[in-house]
Amino acid sequence: xxxxxxxxxxxxxxxxxxxxxxxxxxxxxxxxxxxxxxxxxxxxxxxxxxxxxxxxxxxxxxxxxxxxxxxxxxxxxxxxxxxxxxxxxxxxxxxxxxxxxxxxxxxxxxxxxxxxxxxxxxxxxxxxxxxxxxxxxxxxxxxxxxxxxxxxxxxxxxxxxxxxxxxxxxxxxxxxxxxxxxxxxxxxxxxxxxxxxxxxxxxxxxxxxxxxxxxxxxxxxxxxxxxxxxxxxxxxxxxxxxxxxxxxxxxxxxxxxxxxxxxxxxxxxxxxxxxxxxxxxxxxxxxxxxxxxxxxxxxxx
Numbered sequence: 001x002x003x004x005x006x007x008x009x010x011x012x013x014x015x016x017x018x019x020x021x022x023x024x025x026x027x028x029x030x031x032x033x034x035x036x037x038x039x040x041x042x043x044x045x046x047x048x049x050x051x052x053x054x055x056x057x058x059x060x061x062x063x064x065x066x067x068x069x070x071x072x073x074x075x076x077x078x079x080x081x082x083x084x085x086x087x088x089x090x091x092x093x094x095x096x097x098x099x100x101x102x103x104x105x106x107x108x109x110x111x112x113x114x115x116x117x118x119x120x121x122x123x124x125x126x127x128x129x130x131x132x133x134x135x136x137x138x139x140x141x142x143x144x145x146x147x148x149x150x151x152x153x154x155x156x157x158x159x160x161x162x163x164x165x166x167x168x169x170x171x172x173x174x175x176x177x178x179x180x181x182x183x184x185x186x187x188x189x190x191x192x193x194x195x196x197x198x199x200x201x202x203x204x205x206x207x208x209x210x211x212x213x214x215x216x217x218x219x220x221x222x223x224x225x226x227x228x229x230x231x232x233x234x235x236x237x238x239x240x241x242x243x244x245x246x247x248x249x250x251x252x253x254x255x256x257x258x259x260x261x262x263x264x265x266x267x268x269x270x271x272x273x274x275x276x277x278x279x280x281x282x283x284x285x286x287x288x289x290x291x292x293x294x295x296x297x298x299x300x301x
Contacts, residue, residue: 011277012247018108021101024076027140036089038104051152067098073148092265094285115238131238146265171197178203179210179233196293206237207245218254229300235264243278250279259299
């Protein structure tokens with residue numbers, strides 16, 4: 001796994017690599033850039049009164065990391081071959097977490113436009129699926145690992161009380177465009193930004209729809225800076241990811257004036273260079289909503 005990660009994808013190409021794994025009868029996936037390594041299970045130390053989805057903690061080269069049982073987190077059936085279980089060591093939201101899965105099969109390199117958003121029939125605010133990928137007549141479901149973690153520890157998510165500390169502010173004339181695929185996070189962002197005074201916010205489920213909206217403004221002959229003051233984007237989104245969206249905006253003479261802030265769980269020291277390569281104005285790790293609001297103020301006031 002570590003050797004494979006040496007073959008880095010170029011930033012902004014709208015490609016990604018997926019680690020396919022199984023839990024029960026489900027074929028699931030996680031973005032490679034979230035994965036630090038995949039290891040054989042090691043001894044887990046139980047923690048009294050911990051969340052039921054937490055198996056306990058392990059020591060990896062001096063780091064104490066929690067182990068999340070994905071089987072219990074998604075309500076799956078037990079493994080039929082426990083000897084095949086693997087630990088996926090991840091890093092996102094500035095945190096390292098280990099996920100116990102039943103087996104790891106292979107890695108797929110694909111384009112984000114091959115990933116479909118979950119159907120409205122099973123994509124509610126509580127959905128644990130962020131995308132669906134069809135590979136050789138089988139469905140691979142991309143899990144919302146951030147939501148799994150927030151369900152265990154709500155304090156790790158976006159919190160309205162962080163914004164209330166800013167006090168009363170008047171920002172109602174400012175117009176924001178946000179690309180974010182998670183319905184839950186769109187709702188949280190809407191609530192927290194409204195509390196911060198931003199009431200004119202256009203939300204899009206992916207970078208493709210956000211870009212089409214910006215281009216439609218240009219097509220009317222209006223100056224983009226009069227209609228939109230800033231773009232905020234996630235990275236992982238079906239159809240078009242945030243790095244590709246940022247690159248497309250910065251390469252467009254009519255749009256390049258717009259500040260683009262990447263607000264993602266993937267902002268780490270190892271991955272920050274990807275945002276810089278596509279011209280991001282700033283990069284902020286979820287769930288630092290107060291830092292995001294300060295950065296918005298810095299760019300548009």
